[in-house]
Amino acid sequence: MAYGLPATGVAGSAVGGPDGGSGALIYGRLAGVDIDAFVAVNAARWDRLDTLVRARRRTGAEADELVQLYQLTATHLSKVRTSAPDPTVVTRLSGLLARARGVIAGAHEPAWSDVTRFVVISLPAAFYRARWLTLAALAFFCIVGVATGMRAVGDPELLAQMGTPSEREQYANELFEAYYSNSPAPDFAAQVWTNNAWIAAQCIAGGITGIFPVYVLVQNAVGVGMAGAVMAEHGQLDLFFALILPHGLMELSAIFIAAGAGLRLFFAWAFAGPRTRSRALAEEGRAVFTVAIGLVVVLGVSGLVEGFVTPSDLPTGVKITIGAMVLAAYWIYTIVLGRHAVRDGETGDVRAEHAEDTVAMAA
Known part of the structure; x- marks a missing residue:
């Protein structure tokens, strides 16, 4: 006052x-x-x-x-x-x-112009700036996941870590598919959203370490690779991809985005350039927070696909097409709007006139 x-x-x-x-x-x-x-x-x-x-x-x-x-x-x-x-x-x-x-x-009331700016400028700019690290996380995940699956298929001792032969058979023929339909679609979608939001939050919050996002990627890639190996062992690899691709295309991409955004915190701190480390971390942190808000929506959409599309009776091709369209919509949004925003100097940070705002503190 x-x-x-x-x-x-x-x-x-x-x-x-x-x-x-x-x-x-x-x-x-x-x-x-x-x-x-x-x-x-x-x-x-x-x-x-x-x-x-x-x-x-x-x-x-x-x-x-x-x-x-x-x-x-x-x-x-x-x-x-x-x-x-x-x-x-x-x-x-x-x-x-x-x-x-x-x-x-004069209390500030959020205006529609603020919402529009966030959706059209700030968020796509933040996504766009993290695109290369997002793609790097994707490539790393695929390499680890495929390598794990291929190794497990040819190694009975490694497969044994997934359970006894009878347990693996039940998993491949019953449990894997049942997982997507055991709960009502709204409840399952909410459960999936919560779980993935937690994983994404860990990637972002732990990004400053430069290690934790990589750990999360490895952990999830190994899990997917081992699940694929068990399905392949029992001739169900086609079912594996039919169930995981519709929602997984966007769901896993959200984790890659979170990992990429989290790693930007580490790089901002480690390679601050002419800025002080604290200033670089603060500026990048605000932009990463923008990504975190956007991922709430992205994960919500992927949760809806996993809850309603994946277990549905639609043809497999249609379900995968829906998942691919969701992923394509994200990249079109990011590249088209994000590139334009970044070219205009946007980073996903707050408005320039607010960037220097500070909280008054007693000396």
């Missing part, structure tokens, strides 16, 4: 009220004073502040009065909290001051 509190010497005259010159009671020692009497003396001022806050229009004099009453009521709240912390009075004054502060400071 830009306005300071009024000096105690003019407390009684700052704003007129029913008690006339009762400044001694307003700013004086509240301890030992009946809280009901204190409320009775000052209630008219609080009511007047509430009226001014609710007013749609105010004159210049009323605006000045609003500021003065805000300052006065803030002092009342401070005194009540320290000397006679009545919860009812504290709650009333806190709410009143919050609304008054919004009027005085």
Whole structure:
């Protein structure tokens, strides 16, 4: 708040009220004073502040009065909290001051222009800047997954880690497919979204280490490779791809995006260039947060595909086509809008006029 509190010497005259010159009671020692009497003396001022806050229009004099009453009521709240912390009075004054502060400071309400800018400029720019690391994560995942699967197919001891022969047979012929239809589609979609959002969050949050996203990729690639090996062992490799591709194209891509965005944090810190490391990390961190918000939507879409399309009775070709169209839509969005935004100097960070905003701190 830009306005300071009024000096105690003019407390009684700052704003007129029913008690006339009762400044001694307003700013004086509240301890030992009946809280009901204190409320009775000052209630008219609080009511007047509430009226001014609710007013749609105010004159210049009323605006000045609003500021003065805000300052006065803030002092009342401070005194009540320290000397006679009545919860009812504290709650009333806190709410009143919050609304008054919004009027005085001009609370910002999100406009559609902000939403449009985020969707059309900030988000695609952030996705676009992470594209090469996203593709690198994709290539790394595929290499590890395929290598794991091929090795497991030819190594009975490695396959044994997935269970006994009978357990692997049941997995390939029953459990793998049943996984996608055991729960109602809405519940399954929500479960998938939550799980994948958690994995993506780990990749982003752990990106600063430069190691954790790679660990997550390896862990998931090995899991997919081993599952594919078990399916191949029992001649069900076609079913494996038929079930994993419709949603997996976008779902796994979201993990690759998260890994790429997380690694950008590491590279921003390790190779800060002319910027200080803290500034580079802060700027990249804000852009990565933009990616995190976008991935909520991306993973939501892939969850819907996995919950409703993958277990459906649609032909396999149609299901895979739907998954491919979702992935294509993401890359078209990223490349077309992202390239244009980056060319104009956008990074996915906040607006330039907000980039230097800081939180006031006491020295």
